[in-house]
Amino acid sequence: MTGRRGERERDRRALPALRGSQRWFALLTMTRLLGAVLAIALLLAHRVTHHDPILALVTLAWTPLSLLLLGRTQDAPWAPAIWALDACAAFALVLAGGDWRSPFYTFALTTLVLPATSLPWRKAVAWGLTFSLAYGIVALLTEKLPDDTLTNTIRLETLATHLFVPVIVTTTLAYSSLLLERLRTARGQSERLALQAERQRIAWELHDSAKQRVHAAHLMLTALDGAVAGEQGRLLVDGAIGELRAATSDMETSVAELRTPLDGRPVDELLRERAKELSRTGVARIDVTGRLPVLPPLVAAHTYRIAAEALTNAVRHAGCQAISVTLADGADAVTLTIADDGVGMPAQPRPGGHGLRSMRGRAETIGAELHIGPGPGGRGTAVALALPHPGGSP
Amino acid sequence: MIRLLIVDDHPAMRAGLTAVLRAEPGIIPLGTASSEEDLIPTLNRTKPDVVLLDYHLPGADGLKLCRRLKRAVPAPAVLLYSAYADGAMVVPAILAGADGVLNKSAPAPELFDALRAVARGDRVLPPVPRELLEAAGTRVDPEDLPILAMVVDGTPVVEVAEALRVEPIDVSRRLDVMIERLRVEIAAV
DSSP states (O other), X not given: OHHHHHHHHHHHHHHHHHHHHHHHHHHHHHHHHHHHHHHHHHHHHSOOSTTHHHHHHHHHHHHHHXXXXXXXXXXXXXXXXXXXXHHHHHHHHHHHHTSSSOTTHHHHHGGGHHHHHHXXXXXXXXXXXXXXXXXXXXXXXXXXXXXXXXXXXXXXXXXXXHHHHHHXXXXXXXXXXXXXXXXXXXXXXXXXXHHHHHHHHHHHHIIIIXXXXXXXXXXXXXXXXXXXXXXHHHHHHHHHHHHHHHHHHHHHHHHHHHHSOOTTOOHHXXXXXXXXXXXXXXXXXXXXXXOOOOOOHHHHHHHHHHHHHHHHHHHHHSOOSEEEEEEEEOSSEEEEEEEEOSSOOOSSOOTTOOHHHHHHHHHHHTTOEEEEEEOGGXXXXXXXXXXXXXXXXX | OEEEEEEOXXXXXXXXHHHHHHTSTTEEEEEEESSHHHHHHHHHHHOOSEEEEESEETTEEHHHHHHHHHHSSSOOEEEEEEOXXXXXXXXXXXXXXXXXXXXXXXXXXXXXXXXXXXXXXXXXXXOOOHHHHHHHHHHSOGGGHHHHXXXXXXXXXXXXXXXXXXXXXXXXXXXXXXXXXXXXXXXXX
C-alpha cells in the first residue's frame, strides 16, 4: 500500500521537473493559435490589403508549421536561431500587411514566449528590447506621414504602446520563469534533505541494532577458541567467525553508503578523490586517467562502489607498487579499468572475503559487464567494468 | 581476580558479554547496567575493579560517564568498548580518562587481555596518529593545547595541574570543555 502510494507521490513530484519547458510551450501554442485566429478574423473582417485571402492562407499554414518547428528544436543548443527566424517570419507578415498597426501584432508578440522563458533573464530582456527596436524599424518602413497634429499625437501614442508591450511581456515572462525555476530548486533541496534524514535513520538502526547483535555473536564464537574439539568443529567455528566479520564489514559499507551517498557528484571526481586518499597511505601509487560521462544516480553509485572496492582490494591484498585507473567514454560503452602490478588473484578466495561477490552483484544490478582477471602481460590483477552507454536506449 | 561491571544498552551485547566473561577464569562479572541511572547504584553496591563501558548509551555518552567513573573513589579502571571503527574517538577517550579503548569487533581473547591489562593499571590505547592529534589540536582552545598534549602523553591530571601551576579542578574543567568540542565529530558519525 505505502509502496504504491509512495510511487504515486514520486510520480506527482517528478511531473514539474519533466514539464517545465513543456508548460511554456503550451502557453506559446495557446497564444499563437489565438494570435492567428485574431489575425485571420481581422484580415477577413476589414479590408487590410489587396491580398488578404493569401495572407490569411499563409497565416493558416505558417502557424502549425512554426509550432512544429519550435517544438522540435526547443531544447537544441541552436534554438535561439530558430526563435530569431520565427520573429523574422512574424515581422514579414506585419510588413506584408503594409502597416505597423497590424493584424499580426499579437501573432508577432507570441514569438517572445520561448526566448523570454528559456534564456537567462538579462538576455531575455535584451531579446525583448531588440524586438521593440525591430518593430520600431518596421513602423518607420511602413509609416505614412499624417497631415494634422492630433492624428500625429494619437499615432505616436499608439506606436509607443506597440513598442512597450513586447518589453513588458518579455520581462513578465522571464520573471515568472525565474521564480518557477527557483521554486523547483528549493523543492528539490528540501526533498534531498528529507531523503538524507531518512538515510541517517536507517544507517543508525543498522549501526545501533543489527551490528550490536552481530558483535555479540562474534564475541561468543571467538570465546569458543580452543574449546571446540575436532578439525570439523573448528572449521565450522572459523567459518562462522569469518561470516560474521564479513557481515560487520558489509554493514559498515552500507552505513557509510547511507551516510555519504554520491550526492550527484560525478563518479570520476569521487574516484580521483578516493585514489588520492588511498595513495596517502603510501602503499601504492595510483594514477587516474580519462573521464566518465554523467551517469544516472543508481548506476553512478554502483559504479563508484565497484571501482572503490577494486581499489581497496588492490591496496590491501595485491602487494603492488602502482595502480592505474583508466576511464573511457567510448561510443558503445563506458569502461573503467583498474589494473595493478601486484601478486595477482589468489587461487582460493580469502575466507570472509565478500568483496568480489558484492562487486559482481552490483554490476549485475546495473546491467554492466565485470571482468576480473590477470593484468596486462599476465602480471597483477585487472578489474574491467563495461557499462552500457548512458546516452543509449534506456 | 578481576571484578567487572558491564555497561551496554543493547541486551544482546550484555548477554553475550556476561556469558563469555563468566566462562573466562580470573574474571568475575558482577553485574550489568544499561544506562547511567542503572550504573551508579550498581557501581556503589558492587565496587568493581574494572568497568567495561559501551561508548554509546541512550541519554549519556560513554565519555561523560567515563569522566564520572574516574572521579569516584576508588576509581575503577575503565575500558571503553565501541562499535566505531575509526580512531577519531581515541583522543577524546584519553581526555576522558579511559584506561583502554577496544573495538567491539575484537575477538574474545583480545577482550580478555585488554581487561587484564587495564586491571593491572596499564593503558590499552592504540597509538594516536599524528594527523588525528593535529586535527584535535585545531578544534580546542589554543591555550588548552599544553593540557591536551600532556594528557594524551599519559600524564595524570594532578601532575598536569602541578606543571601548569593551577588547581586540578581547573584542569578537569578544561578537559570537560575539550571533550565537549571533540565529541561533536563522533556524534555526527
